[in-house]
Amino acid sequence: MQHFDLAIVGTGSGNSIVDERFADWNVALIERGTFGGTCLNVGCIPTKMFVHTAELAGTPAASAALGVDSELHGVRWTEVRDRIFGRIDPIAQGGRRYRIDGSPNVTVFEGTGRFVGEKTLTVTGQGAAEQTITADRIVLAAGSRPVLPAVPGMADVGVHTSDTIMRLERLPERMVIVGGGFIAAELAHVFGSFGTEITLVTRSGALLRQEDVDVSRRFSELAAGRWDVRFDQTITSVERQGDLVRVHSQGPDGASCAEGEVLLVAAGRVPNSDLLRLDRTGVRTHADGRVVVDEYQRTDVEGIWALGDLSSEHQLKHVANHETRIVQHNLLHPESPRASDHRFVPHAVFSAPQVASVGISEQEAKIRGLRHVTAIQDYADIAYGWAMEDTTGFCKLIADPEDGRLLGAHIIGPQASTLIQPLIQAMSFGLDARRMAREQYWIHPAMPELVENALLKLPLPG
Ligand SMILES: Cc1cc2nc3c(=O)[nH]c(=O)nc-3n(C[C@H](O)[C@H](O)[C@H](O)COP(=O)(O)OP(=O)(O)OC[C@H]3O[C@@H](n4cnc5c(N)ncnc54)[C@H](O)[C@@H]3O)c2cc1C
Numbered sequence: 239m240q241h242f243d244l245a246i247v248g249t250g251s252g253n254s255i256v257d258e259r260f261a262d263w264n265v266a267l268i269e270r271g272t273f274g275g276t277c278l279n280v281g282c283i284p285t286k287m288f289v290h291t292a293e294l295a296g297t298p299a300a301s302a303a304l305g306v307d308s309e310l311h312g313v314r315w316t317e318v319r320d321r322i323f324g325r326i327d328p329i330a331q332g333g334r335r336y337r338i339d340g341s342p343n344v345t346v347f348e349g350t351g352r353f354v355g356e357k358t359l360t361v362t363g364q365g366a367a368e369q370t371i372t373a374d375r376i377v378l379a380a381g382s383r384p385v386l387p388a389v390p391g392m393a394d395v396g397v398h399t400s401d402t403i404m405r406l407e408r409l410p411e412r413m414v415i416v417g418g419g420f421i422a423a424e425l426a427h428v429f430g431s432f433g434t435e436i437t438l439v440t441r442s443g444a445l446l447r448q449e450d451v452d453v454s455r456r457f458s459e460l461a462a463g464r465w466d467v468r469f470d471q472t473i474t475s476v477e478r479q480g481d482l483v484r485v486h487s488q489g490p491d492g493a494s495c496a497e498g499e500v501l502l503v504a505a506g507r508v509p510n511s512d513l514l515r516l517d518r519t520g521v522r523t524h525a526d527g528r529v530v531v532d533e534y535q536r537t538d539v540e541g542i543w544a545l546g547d548l549s550s551e552h553q554l555k556h557v558a559n560h561e562t563r564i565v566q567h568n569l570l571h572p573e574s575p576r577a578s579d580h581r582f583v584p585h586a587v588f589s590a591p592q593v594a595s596v597g598i599s600e601q602e603a604k605i606r607g608l609r610h611v612t613a614i615q616d617y618a619d620i621a622y623g624w625a626m627e628d629t630t631g632f633c634k635l636i637a638d639p640e641d642g643r644l645l646g647a648h649i650i651g652p653q654a655s656t657l658i659q660p661l662i663q664a665m666s667f668g669l670d671a672r673r674m675a676r677e678q679y680w681i682h683p684a685m686p687e688l689v690e691n692a693l694l695k696l697p698l699p700g
């Protein structure tokens with residue numbers, strides 16, 4: 239049995255813990271899937287590479303309204319796909335090789351890590367003998383995986399999830415997407431822009447339901463104009479007939495059936511805590527499977543930390559990265575531990591339009607009984623919005639009327655993921671919305687004037 243100073247389960251964010259400061263630590267790195275984890279291989283990076291390409295494909299259709307006639311002659315799917323994975327796969331392979339051949343203090347175990355004792359793990363890989371290791375400290379960075387709703391037929395018809403959909407052999411003519419959250423919104427945009435007919439089947443009454451109510455409503459209206467969106471559906475069964483997959487559901491207008499060559503299920507992700515046999519060590523989980531951690535990312539067992547999708551409320555890479563840096567610091571400096579900062583966690587949905595958000599929504603402000611004021615600034619009323627002929631996008635701000643602090647910021651429209659950044663900064667550093675608007679220049683006539691005008695519209699005294 240080998241003993242280590244540190245064992246890390248998962249090579250997504252977990253892989254970046256070990257840098258030169260750990261050179262004299264004997265480290266075990268355990269990975270059951272593709273080296274590099276979700277973001278690199280099947281998540282943020284490939285999806286955004288596809289989104290960028292989708293935007294190019296969508297440009298001719300959008301430019302006619304501005305008097306520019308161009309035509310999309312086609313999307314060479316296999317070339318698009320192979321450019322993206324031709325870039326990503328070597329990075330994952332290079333990362334694995336670096337850890338196996340170029341990191342003398344790191345031993346890579348390829349297989350599934352499971353606890354058999356408080357600080358003892360077995361690693362079971364395909365075709366390899368089971369190995370048992372012990373470690374003084376353990377970091378659990380095992381991430382999450384897609385869930386398939388328990389519906390008759392769902393497990394038998396050969397569904398795709400975000401893990402497989404981006405590597406299809408050919409572009410489907412019709413695709414059914416189950417779900418109405420991040421992945422559904424982004425991948426409907428990607429495949430829809432490439433010419434696939436999209437039917438979205440979702441159980442809720444709106445898409446991106448976790449967003450501020452005005453943003454979710456606007457996104458849902460625009461999506462319904464672009465794709466066949468079926469709201470408030472309870473899926474009753476899924477079946478395959480020849481080349482077609484059929485999704486049967488029950489909704490406000492009765493029974494309906496959505497069909498396509500491909501079914502993408504984007505119905506949320508569950509933490510991989512069930513794979514770890516945590517009962518053998520004493521690490522507790524929440525009811526939804528997330529590992530329980532304190533603000534220092536410590537689990538209930540001394541010397542075992544957890545981070546990222548495995549333990550976080552936010553399944554976001556920038557959160558996993560932040561928590562990784564916290565764990566890294568706390569491993570190296572146990573005498574002066576740092577706490578994670580989850581006060582203002584932003585996110586963006588890279589669909590069309592883009593959506594970005596930080597802080598609380600108006601509905602949350604009301605539910606929590608917070609005093610608040612709001613302001614909405616349309617892209618249509620700023621100079622760059624005229625340039626783009628944008629008629630649907632807006633920035634919505636929520637602020638505390640007493641001290642002018644921003645409580646929430648929500649943008650739907652072009653470059654929302656970039657425009658939100660100064661608002662994240664203002665909230666993180668406690669900047670008063672009035673000072674932020676007036677005590678700096680805003681480049682004219684650039685898109686951030688959207689933010690400037692939204693700030694100026696807040697009904698704040700002074
Ligand atoms: C399609 C998609 C798009 C996304 N886009 C974005 C985005 O644009 N922006 C954003 O912020 N976030 C995005 N995310 C979320 C982001 O990818 C995750 O929040 C992030 O990758 C989580 O990192 P992690 O290190 O916690 O887990 P992971 O990167 O999932 O790493 C966990 C690793 O642990 C391994 N593992 C699990 N169990 C075991 C075990 N028992 N033994 C050994 N190994 C194990 C897994 O194989 C995996 O490699 C996206 C996710 C998806 C699915």
Ligand SMILES: NC(=O)c1ccc[n+]([C@@H]2O[C@H](COP(=O)([O-])OP(=O)(O)OC[C@H]3O[C@@H](n4cnc5c(N)ncnc54)[C@H](O)[C@@H]3O)[C@@H](O)[C@H]2O)c1
Pocket residue numbers: 387416417418419420421422424439440441442446447471472473504505506507552553554585586587588
């Ligand atoms: N841009 C980004 O940051 C980004 C992009 C993709 C994914 N992610 C992360 O990955 C996570 C998972 O994404 P996701 O889209 O799978 O989950 P999600 O939680 O965003 O959305 C799940 C959707 O599926 C619907 N749903 C669930 N069960 C259903 C059922 N039985 N029938 C019909 N609809 C059903 C829900 O109503 C919801 O609309 C996200 O929460 C996010 O944190 C982030």
